[in-house]
Amino acid sequence: MGVKSDGREARRRATLKEVASELSVSPATVSNAYNRPDQLSAELRERVFETARRMGYTGPDPAARSLRRRRAGAVGVLYTDRLSYAFADPVSVMFLEGIATATEGAGLGMLLIPGGALRERDPEAIGNAVVDGFVIYCMAENDPLATAALDRQLPTVLVDQPEIGGIPSVGIDDEGAARAAAAHLIELGHRHLGVVSFELALNAPGGIADRRRQSEATYRPSRSRLKGYASAVEDADRSWDEVPVYECTENAPSQGRIAAEYLLSREPRPTALLCLSDQLAVGAYEAAREMGLSVPEDLSVVGFDDIPAAARMDPPLTTVYQPHVEKGVRAGELLISQLRGEESSVSELLPARLVVRGSTAPPSKS
């Protein structure tokens, strides 16, 4: 209360050593005042703090401390897209929430590392990150950022990615879940399907993705989900090649709408749309409404993710549930247990399941 100096001095911040010499004690003692109160008398400790305050010493420098202690007290989180997109997508927000829950419990900070945009300087950002480990969330396998993080050789957890060299990972059975979704439509009697996909690889061109592009997809969830759809179709003795897959440039309702508009204006018109995310399904609803088609009478729509909004859509969206928050929690826990030196289980598959709601029905006989 009532700081005397006006702070205008702008002189270099005092250091621990200076505080020590001001008090004519050893630096070790000052350090102990902050880190091990039991190592010095309460009286001296108080004097240390007071002198520190007077000299404008704000406590041990975190960088120096991290260097010396060899730990950072934070984990790095890598996200495919630009960070700002991550917050716009409910799915990644829930995932981050999960990580936060875990790291918070361990007193660790979460360092979100800028992705996307300027591909150039990115690896540098990774190299500069003062962290004890990484969570890599849904990066394309060959993403330079992911590579840079892996190169740091820190404890790491992969999410929604195939294991790489024994690095623990968490994910869901995308393929199985997608198969269930497609099988559900086929069972209802749909013969003309369409797929609204998000990016299959970096810099998606947008538009119909042929089989080759599908199998070359670098994003594992995309690839697996398409594979799941395909196998359900083929299990029903139908050809996957007849099912158009539209690749959006971005995972957002606006893109889903464009995709759906395109697919619905093809002949034969699909009676059902499989969307790789609920965000895209929202766009599909919009397109349907725009074209005067009603869901589910004229068009069935299936999403993926089961974001909270899905159940509140009109009609409620049939989709694939997956535990996003839990996924983050597990990723965090796996990383933390590695930090503790426990070599942990290598791979974890969380449950996912089809949730049938009001957006799917048998096709009308027209």
Add this chain to the structure above:
Amino acid sequence: MGVKSDGREARRRATLKEVASELSVSPATVSNAYNRPDQLSAELRERVFETARRMGYTGPDPAARSLRRRRAGAVGVLYTDRLSYAFADPVSVMFLEGIATATEGAGLGMLLIPGGALRERDPEAIGNAVVDGFVIYCMAENDPLATAALDRQLPTVLVDQPEIGGIPSVGIDDEGAARAAAAHLIELGHRHLGVVSFELALNAPGGIADRRRQSEATYRPSRSRLKGYASAVEDADRSWDEVPVYECTENAPSQGRIAAEYLLSREPRPTALLCLSDQLAVGAYEAAREMGLSVPEDLSVVGFDDIPAAARMDPPLTTVYQPHVEKGVRAGELLISQLRGEESSVSELLPARLVVRGSTAPPSKS
């Protein structure tokens, strides 16, 4: 491609100096290989990298680098609640999105610092944060975390808080906006209002908050909004003391519902509810439905924040718009300009305005 060693060696990571001596060059040269390619021959640089790879050197240690360079390449973000809550609330997510946009553009990481839960160890987390500055988001003024951050004396930006000692801040005119909201209801003819408030101070007890507690509120937005409501009421020559203010323990729909149920079962029953956030308004809708009251015929509801979901509610929610994302962007920009050494403008008020939608109407004559 084809790493030979199986990584099991677990021997101490090589250092820059070791790489240097392996190559019989000076450490400076190895450092330059990473930081200033133009300072050595391309050929030697290549050899440095190759040797580094062979020796398992993964590049300059970020902590050491931060220490020497005296910058961290990241900004710290402090949030009132537990981090995991931040992600559950659309308002803070949008705000974080804004910060991300700004920091990302500057190539800075965002370090989210664990708040809430274990009040004990928190200040330590702050002291350990390797960051160049802080954004303090809506902390109570006396929050120990905020204090700890301020104590670091780094460039800082305050959000939704009154300025403290010339520290730049960004916010909105909460009081004015709240006044407009209340005035709107009064103009419509409502005479019995109720207020659903979120926490006024740390560890909210829940329940009716008397005038004293209202004015002692440590969260500035809460205090200002209540003040705004009060002044509109008093401008209409009515007594603010007659308006019950229910303080929720948490800013979540479930709590808003409890509050609204309580308020609506009092006599005289309020014909309109002023909610300090849209999240709480969602709860108010639920309570109304539960009690067989329809909005806006039997009950008018006004929110605060204008989250995207507000416009999609049924009926669409009358609320106060404020630019959450923009707020984050400006906070980020203000911080970044401080980091650049530009002593920036001291305080910034972003626009907010009442958005009248379908949830407000004149009271029925009953």
Add this chain to the structure above:
DNA sequence: ACGTTTTACTTAATCGTTTCAGAAAGAGTA
């Protein structure tokens, strides 16, 4: 052939802590 730039490195001084292994002095014990 001589002075000047350039290129390619090196030297050595930090950056600000933490922590291990004592040491001096007082307290307790036999």
Add this chain to the structure above:
DNA sequence: TACTCTTTCTGAAACGATTAAGTAAAACGT
């Protein structure tokens, strides 16, 4: 008194880099 503990503090070596200033040799211009 001689001894072992405690308590309280000190010395000094890391931790792993960056960078300003300097040097020796090569390249250049005339």
